[in-house]
Amino acid sequence: MKLRVLLVVAIVFASGLPFESLAQIRRLNARIVARVVDEEGAPVADALASVEFSKNIPAGEGWGIRPFSIQGQTDSNGLFSAEAVGNSLVTCAAQKDGYYPTKGIEIVFTNAVRGRWEPWNTEVSITLRKIIAPAPMYAKRIPIESELPAAGEPVGYDLLIGDWVAPYGSGEIGDFLLTLTRRVTDWRDFEAQLVLQFAGPADGIQIIQDAGPKGSFFRLPRTAPQSSYSNIWTSSIGYIPETGYYQTQPQDCLGYFFRVRSVVDEEGRLLYAHYGKIKGPIQFDARDSKTAHIGFVYYLNPTPNDRNVEFDPKQNLFTNDDRAYSP
Numbered sequence: 001m002k003l004r005v006l007l008v009v010a011i012v013f014a015s016g017l018p019f020e021s022l023a024q025i026r027r028l029n030a031r032i033v034a035r036v037v038d039e040e041g042a043p044v045a046d047a048l049a050s051v052e053f054s055k056n057i058p059a060g061e062g063w064g065i066r067p068f069s070i071q072g073q074t075d076s077n078g079l080f081s082a083e084a085v086g087n088s089l090v091t092c093a094a095q096k097d098g099y100y101p102t103k104g105i106e107i108v109f110t111n112a113v114r115g116r117w118e119p120w121n122t123e124v125s126i127t128l129r130k131i132i133a134p135a136p137m138y139a140k141r142i143p144i145e146s147e148l149p150a151a152g153e154p155v156g157y158d159l160l161i162g163d164w165v166a167p168y169g170s171g172e173i174g175d176f177l178l179t180l181t182r183r184v185t186d187w188r189d190f191e192a193q194l195v196l197q198f199a200g201p202a203d204g205i206q207i208i209q210d211a212g213p214k215g216s217f218f219r220l221p222r223t224a225p226q227s228s229y230s231n232i233w234t235s236s237i238g239y240i241p242e243t244g245y246y247q248t249q250p251q252d253c254l255g256y257f258f259r260v261r262s263v264v265d266e267e268g269r270l271l272y273a274h275y276g277k278i279k280g281p282i283q284f285d286a287r288d289s290k291t292a293h294i295g296f297v298y299y300l301n302p303t304p305n306d307r308n309v310e311f312d313p314k315q316n317l318f319t320n321d322d323r324a325y326s327p
Helices: 002-015 022-026
Strands: 029-037 048-056 065-073 079-085 089-095 102-108 111-113 116-118 122-127 135-142 155-158 176-186 189-197 204-207 232-240 244-247 255-264 270-279 283-285 293-300 311-316
Touching: 029 048, 029 089, 048 079, 065 079, 089 122, 102 122, 189 283, 232 283
Parallel strands: 029 116, 029 122, 135 311
Antiparallel strands: 029 079, 048 065, 048 089, 089 102, 111 116, 135 293, 155 176, 176 189, 189 232, 204 255, 232 244, 255 270, 270 293, 283 293
């Protein structure tokens, strides 16, 4: 009970309200104006906008918060307004046919004046990306529980078949060649390095630098680049007792583009290749494994020389349980 009282006092002082009661904090009014636009900044009319407020669950009914939403259509200027009594966190979303939905756009109020959250009529921008050319692809999620079949030697993975190359699986072509080196003493003393290489003369990988609007169901670029692919990718992780944990792959990695099965002419000009993407980081961990646990999500366009990587979840060319569902 004493801890709950202290938390109430802290919340009241942080809000800038006179010291009254927790009920007053739950009764602050807020007004949000959701502005829905497309990627060019033009207003999107007739989109379904949603503004989610929340209230603390009353004492005696449990703990936590209880969310509730106000929904409506945007006007010709792409605007929708919602007003309600609630806590300081408000979350906005929008969707419309022909666009990818956008969710999780948050605003946190910190200024309470005369029983309402300020600023009043706070505008929240929500960007919707158009669905342009979704294509069928080989899209698969390799869960992090998966284990690399061997360490200290290249192990091939066939992206079209979705399995390791023989003798470790049914794959036939090593699109990805993965080599693991490891030293593991225990969970707080280990080092591991994963090297990804490619067999084709113009095959390679490159990190994705830019992403679409925050909260969009589809954030990665629609088209893979035509050049600047590297034939080798390296990532290291470890824990050194003197210095602690380290990893070389950025934690906020958006993903990668890749090019495989390339064919070039006598002068080295690219004639033929398949393009794809990896969504998010390539995860691996050599602890609690004889080799390493590895996981990533990839998308491969089956059409030669087509750099489109906007995936249609309704046309996944894989049918197993590990297929990917998001674009």
